[in-house]
Amino acid sequence: MPKDALRATLDWLEVAVPDCTALRSGGRVRRVRGSVRAEVWLQSSTYSRRGAGTWVNLYLSVRDQAFARWRAENPQRTWRSGDYVWTSGSIGRGAQLFGPLEGYLSLPELRDRVEHEWLPVLDLFDSTQRLAEELDVSHTPTFNVIEWLVFRDDVASARRLLERYLDLHPVVRPLIDQGRAAGLPPEGTPIRNEITERWAPTLETLGVLAPGEPLPGVPPEVMPEPVDGRAEILGILGQLGRVTEV
Secondary structure (H helix, E strand, O other): OHHHHHHHHHHHHHHHOOOOEEEOOOOEEEEEEOOEEEEEEEEEOOOOEOOOEEEEEEEEEEEEHHHHHHHHHOOOOOOOOOOEEEEEEEOOOOEEEEOOOOOOEOHHHHHHHHHHHHOOHHHHHOOHHHHHHHOOOOOOOHHHHHHHHHHOOOHHHHHHHHHHHHHHOHHHHHHHHHHHHHOOOOOOOOOOOHHHHHHHHHHHHOOOOOOOOOOOOOOOOOOOOOOOHHHHHHHHHHHHOOOOOO
8 A cells, every 4th residue: 555655665764864764654754953854755646556556745844943942932023933944845756666657766766865965955054154055046945044044143144045046036126125115014914925025024124134225136237027927838738739718
């Protein structure tokens, strides 16, 4: 059964990967360093079937219990709660624990990725300066790490990480300026845009930016046009046949 294959894989990873603990009830393996822990989540795919195969979706996250306590003690500085620091989102196509399909990570490949690529993310979090220079800034969890760097009393690294994020995402600059000018919305307001309505004003309450201070880095002379994801999807579907907009 899929759950048996997953449990056996977790047991095997705990033995095969150094400094690795399996949490069978949660479907993940963990490495801990102080209050910080990295976890690789193996989430069973809905395609898994008894006798046919077992596939898992993979996620990597970093959490910090001390960070959660700091957030709880400083509600006026941050809008989030909990120990969540960073997540990779879904990693690739996933892994095949049992089955005939191609294109998935095999068990030996899964073990090697867990040991040599994913759990070693903790090494980045050992040095705030290294984290600011090397963290992947391609998606919004970067803002959680900026906050974590403030928690670690390294505002300079938090500013550097923000600068790197803005260099990669220049279209976000006017959104952050807009959000800083508006301030945090009243408590209980539904979130429509997390960057504009939450993270932008929080950059000032965290002390990463002073009120009215320009954003770090240099904005491009010509701002790139935002990607119209809906139009892009319709274009792809249009190549497959007639598409009717609703």
